[in-house]
Amino acid sequence: MFKFKRPSDETLEIMSEVAKGNIEKDYEESCIGKIKDLTDKEDVRITSSGNNSIFIALSAVEGDIIIPDQGGWHGFKQIAKFLNKNIITLKTDLGLINPDYLDEIEIGDSSALIFTSFAGYAGEQNIKSISRYCRSNDILTIEDASAGIGDSEKKLGRNSDIVLASTGSPKMINVGSGGFIATNDDEVFKKTSLPQKLSKTSQIICSGIDNEIDNVGEKLELSLNATKHIKKHVPNAIHANKRGLNVIIPHDDAKSICWNLKRSLTTDKSGFITTCPNYNRVKQKAICVEIKNLDYACLEKEHLDIIIDTVNNQLQV
Structure with a gap:
């Protein structure tokens, strides 16, 4: 049986001690400093969830919201609709954003493109190319870096105008709750004081984020490999x-x-086999093996080879 990803024992212990009132450290200040380093951004807010981070970011946008046609997060569209934003759907290459396709759509002033670091978690976006195009065309870039934060190559979670993330389960910073939003644009937080107030979180969550951040780069690299x-x-x-x-x-x-795979590759909690079509992955029939959901102890070669053999056997049936 495979194990579903969970916060580390150390993280859970720290969160427990904070909840008991045994630690008085300002964990919010500490984790904000670490997120600044990770994202190369000067202004950071810790939020109650990734969706609240998205809500704050989209609330700051005055123009159109550009959303990829697949491989994103369904919350992008739901939140943009709630905020009465004009939504433009961008054609992609199975979720991958090609800046040339932005030339094919009519975009108003003060617009923003929101996307995830990985298209459907399966393929890395060319963030530098996307950001370069958008900056030259006055389009704000908002990157959901829930899966890309801590990138050792410093390609993901750093080069967009706004970087945000969920720190819920089973994200790379895995606390079970919370999120953050980071930017160098002063106007983002000046325009969104109310959503920020509604998205406050606790020192308990901040302590978890603070501890999980310390190993996020190593954990991301393990998952990518x-x-x-x-x-x-x-x-x-x-x-x-x-x-x-x-x-x-x-x-x-x-x-x-x-x-059949779900019956063969069982876990102790939620599964890691999902079915497409699914906007969050790809909009065609497909099998999805969610490596990001697995406990890091299950990412050793012997476990991965079991997955490979089981999947290949099913594909040959």
């Missing part, structure tokens, strides 16, 4: 040559195969 290993040995994976945190395999009989 695990996914890379599986992509090498499973045929026809989407974005096979790109860094990612899951493996998506198109198949006409995806539903049946996923059902």
